[in-house]
Amino acid sequence: MSEPNMPNDPVLRAAGQRSGRDSELVWRSSRHARRLLTLGLFGVFVATLARRPEFAGLAAPALLLLAAGRIQRRPPRISVRVRLTAQRAFEGELIGVDVAAEGQGDCDVRWTLHPAHEIAPVGPTAADGAQARFVFTPERWGKRPVGTVDLVVRDRWRLAEGHATVNVPRLDCYPAPGQQRTTVVLRRLPNRLGEHPARTSGEGVEFFGIREYVPGDRQRSINWAASTRRGRLQVNTFAAERSQDVVLIADATSDVGEPGSSALDLALRGTAAAARAYLGARDRVGVITYQWGSASWLPPGLGRRQVYRIIDSMLSSDSGWARGTNFSRLPRAALPPGSLVVAFSPLLDQRFVEALRDMRERGFTILVVDVLNAEPPARRRSEHRMARQIWRMEQQAIRFSLSQLGVPVVHWDGEESLDLPLAGHTRRPMVNQR
Secondary structure, rough: OOOOOOOOOOOOOOOOOOEEEEEOOEEEEEEHHHHHHHHHHHHHHHHHHOOOOOHHHHHHHHHHHHHHHOOOOOOEEEEEEEEEEEEEOOOOOOEEEEEEEEEOOOOEEEEEEEEOEEEEEEEOEEEEOOOEEEEEEEOOEEEEEEEEEEEEEOOOOOOEEEEEEEOOOOOOEEEEOOOOOOOOHHHHHOOOOEEEEEEEEEEEEEEEEEEEEOOOOOOHEEOOHHHHHHHHEEEEEEEEEEEEEEEEEEOOOOOOOOOOOHHHHHHHHHHHHHHHHHHHHEEEEEEEEEEOOOEEEEEEEEEHHHHHHHHHHHHHHHHHHHHOOOOOOOOOOOOOOOEEEEEEEEEOHHHHHHHHHHHHHHHOEEEEEEEOOOOOOOOOOOOHHHHHHHHHHHHHHHHHHHHHHHHHHOOOOOOOOOOOOHHHHHHHEEEOOO
């Protein structure tokens, strides 16, 4: 469904989080010690009750071993280091947890990983030794706790166990981007260098037309065939290459559907895919995350790092909401005039739909990607079937009203490439709205 992850990206793979600290050990008897104690007490009891000294001799080695184990030196604390191989990852990517212990002396160490919710371990979750590595994969995006690691230290004779629990550092899990290679381009582009052929002549590589030669033109641009036909020197002209401002809107008001393929999942994955595609075309890309009448934004920027800034902005939006903000109050830097607006939304929140209509009336060129893949549950009662039919009609009416305003709506199921639903708008420039 998505493009391959980028495991060796220097931006994504910053230094892994480390956690090194002294952990206090809680010591208690092991199962082996309890078995020896049971054997010793049973031998003493039988020897006393039956007056058979040979049973006392049978119990003596066990009791002596327990007594010798009591005088062993056991470390009260131990130094534990926990490190993630990457502090940021995409959904489904393999991440390692490296654990190491110091100060345990000649004691044996056993580790056990207890993964948190939506953290799937890959391979064994228990290992022996002073150092170990566990591998897991995050199943869903978000700022996610990984879980805990239990540490068990056993003395040389395995008569006592020291227990400690260490929390694994949190992981920033990015939504796995969908697949998108083509881009929607506006018909009128700002006068800024880029890679999109404009409708004016300039320095580019795409053929634009022919004009008469003027002094100063390059000799290599002369079109000799046209010059022969017209009797005067003619030169080739090329289309200027420009860039555009693109603002991506992720609608986080409704999270309906199965976890992992819900409307919010698809909105974030589609936004990440679009950010990579437009930034790859040298466009300036920004993002607005909308939730219940509030918004967080990241102004348009350039470069590969902007992809991760955009995803970080969406994941950390809970701490950056501007309460009561609507699109008409956003600063000019967040929503530049003349920019292309691509919204990923299930179109279930009426306030978001009204915000799109307001933006359209203000002259923005808008394209909506519908990410709704769920419906109300089907039931047998007639009133339930009627309510479901009314709901479908309302959804059709919302999409029809937007199309009448000049806002095209395309549907994306989250599995196919975004290039397929956007094909009708990527094959030709999109007319700027006024």
